[in-house]
Amino acid sequence: MKIDTPKIPEDLRDRRFTDIFYEEDPEFEMCMVTDSNFSNEALDRVRLYxxxxxxxxxxxxDFNRIDLTDVVFENCDLSNADLSHASMNRVEFLNCKLLGSNLTESYIGNTRFRESILNMVTFGSSKLEKVIFDDVALESADLYKCKLKKVEFLSCNLNGASFEETPLKGIDISSSNFDSLTVSIENLKGCIVSSSQAIQFALLLGLKIRQH
Structure with a gap:
């Protein structure tokens, strides 16, 4: 699947993330932010371009209602951050940690999470469109009542993830692994799984499989 990647210009200005407090509005555009510590802060409606x-x-x-367009996060720790009601378009998270982060009621489009840890992330009631999870840990992630459109899970750890009230039609999880998954049978219709996963689901349903 092809998704739009972040459009990043060549000439970026170096900034510390704390400089955002001195801006008229909490926003950065065409910036390169490195080695900043911005933990335990609260900033509503941040805009990064x-x-x-x-x-x-x-x-x-607390980054409630954060607005991200054409942004790359690399080697960043956003564990337990509040990113609820976020709007993301053309965003990449590379080798990042979002352990226990809150992404509920968000719009996430043209976004790639690569080699990142998203264990216990909550995506409840979010819309994900053209999103690639590539080699991502999503253990015990909560995707309750999400709308997934053109979403790929490539070689992910989905163990204990919950897809309650989230239709998985057309979603490919065949290259990912899990021991258990919370999903209702009607929402599993049209989900693309591997043959070993099909056996796993059958066992979870209580079917007894006879090997010939």
């Missing part, structure tokens, strides 16, 4: 954020710490930070 055409910006690269590298080696930064945002643990426990």
């Amino acid at each position: 055409k910006t690269v954020i590298r080696n930064c710490n945002f643990t426990n930070t």
Whole structure:
């Protein structure tokens, strides 16, 4: 699946993330932010455009209603951050940690999470469109009542993830692994699974499989 990637210009200005407090509105455009510690802060309706954020710490930070367009996060820690009601378009998270982060009621489009940890993330009531999870840990992630459109899970750990009230029609999880998954049988219709996963689902349903 092809998704639109972040459009990042060549000439980015170097900034510390704390500089955002001195802006008239909490926004950065065409910036390169590196090695900033912005944990345990609160900033409503932050807007980031055409910006690269590298080696930064945002643990426990409240970024409610954050607006991200053409942004790359690299080696960042956003564990337990509040990113609820976020709007994301053309965003990449590379080697990032979003352990226990809150992404409920968000719009996430043209976004790639790669080699990142999203265990216990909550996506409840979010819309994900053209999103690729590539080699991502999503253990015990909660995708309750989400709308998934053109979403791929490539070689992910989905163990204990919950897809309650989320239709998985057309969603490919065949290259990912899990021991258990919460999903109702009607929402599993049209989901693309591997043959070993099909056996797993059959066992979860209580079917007894006779090997010939």
